[in-house]
Amino acid sequence: TLCCGAARPPRSTASRLSRLAVGACALALVAGVAGGLIGAYVERHGQVTDIELPQAGADPAADGGPRPKGSIAGIARRALPGVVTLHARGGGSEATGTGFVLDRRGHILTNNHVVESAKGADAVRVTFSSGQTATGRVVGSDSGYDLAVVEVSGVSGLRPLPLGDSDAVRVGDPVVAIGAPYDLDGTVTTGIISAKERPITAGGEEPGSEMSYVDALQTDAPINPGNSGGPLMDGRGRVIGVNSAIKAAGSGSALPDGKSGGSIGLGFAIPVNQARRVAEELINDGRATHPVIGVTLDMEYRGEGARIGGSGGGGEAVAKGGPADEAGLAEGDVITRVNGKAVADGEELIVRVRSHRPGDRLELVVRRGGAGGAERSVSLTLGSASG
Secondary structure (H helix, E strand, C coil): CCCCCCCCCCHHHHHHHHHHHHHHHHHHHHHHHHHHHHHHHHHHHCCCCCCCCCCCCCCCCCCCCCCCCCCHHHHHHHHHHHEEEEEEEECCEEEEEEEEECCCCCEEEECHHHHCCCCCCCCEEEEECCCCEEEEEEEEEECCCCEEEEEECCCCCCCCCCECCHHHCCCCCEEEEEECHHHCCCEEEEEEEEEEEEEEEEECCCCCCCEEEEEEEEECCCCCCCCCCCEEECCCCCEEEEEEEEECCCCCCEEEHHHCCCCCCCEEEEEHHHHHHHHHHHHHHCCCEEEECCECECCCCCCCCEEECCCCCCCCCECCCCHHHHCCCCCCCEEEEECCEECCCHHHHHHHHHCCCCCCEEEEEEECCCCCCCEEEEEEECEEEEC
8 A cells, every 4th residue: 555654664673773773872982981981091191192291311410410610519529528517516506617627637627616615625517528527626717707617637638629719700700619518518509700899897795705807708599507617619719808797687797607597698708818828827826917017996986987096995096106107007097098909997898908918008088187187008918916
C-alpha cells in the first residue's frame, strides 16, 4: 500500500537502531570528557611527556672554574684566605669584628674598638676562612686612629693581602668590602668610592675612651656591624682602606659599626697609607705617634674654623717651643684652612692634621682675633706625640 509518509521499519530493526544511537552518544560523551582533560593538561603543562628544561652549555666560568682577576668573584677568591673573623672577650662582654693578614709572621690588622675589651692571654679568638682557629694577642693599639695589631703564632699557610695606595684612589672607583657582618664570616659586598677625605669622628662615648679622628674614604659598599677592621679593596684586589664606621640613620655622627643598626650606604674606611704607618709603629714599638701642631683648641667655639685656646680647659693654649709657637701662632687665633682646604671646626682640624705624618710641612691660613681679623698664611712642620 502506498502512503505519503515514510515507511516504518520492523520493530526489531528499530530496537537495534535505538541501542546503537545510545551507544554512540555514550562514546561521544566519554571521548569529549577525555579530550577536555587532555586539552587542559596540555594547556597547563605544554605536553604529555615529562618536562626537561633547557640549560646553557658548560663553560669554565659557569662550571665553577676560575674567574677573571678583575672580577668581584676573582678578587674575593684571592682575598678570602687572608681575611679573618675576630672574637674578643673581656669585662663580661664579647665583640665580633674582622681583620686581615699583614705578613707571614702572623700580624693581623683590625680596629681598636674590635679588641679594646680583650683581657687576658687568650682573649682574642681568630678564625680563618678555612675554618682553622688560633689564639691571638694584641701587640699594640691606638684609639686615636682606631687601629690595632693582633699576632697569632703556630699558624701555617698565612696569606697576607697586598696593600695599595689610598692616595691614588678616585671617587667612582669600584671597591670590594670583605668581613663578618653580624658574625656571618666571609661576606663580600661591593660598591664604589663615593667620597674622599671625609672628616669623621667616632667613639669616645664610653668613660675613659678616646675619640678617633679619621680623614676617611667613603663608600656605598654595604658595611654592617662585624665588618669593622676588614679590608676595603680596589679593582685590582689591593687593600686601600680599613672599614671602621658607618653613618646610622638618625645619628648626627659616624659610629663604629658595632654601635648601630646597619648600613644605609654610608660607610667609612681608614685610608691604608695611614693604616700602614700606624701598623708598622704598633708592631715595632707597641705604640703609634701622632702628628701635632702644639696647641690646645677651644672645642666650644661655634664660629667657622678652629680657635686656639680660650675654652677654660686649662693647660697652655700654645705649647712653648712647639710648631705653632715657632710659627708665631697665639691664643685666640683661628685656623681656617689647612693645605688649601677649609676647616669647619676643631674636630676637623684634628682630622686634617692626623692625616699627615710627624715631620710633614703644613700651610695654614690663620685669622688673628675675632671674625673681622686679618688673615695670614703660616707654614709649620708637624711635631710628634705618642698615642
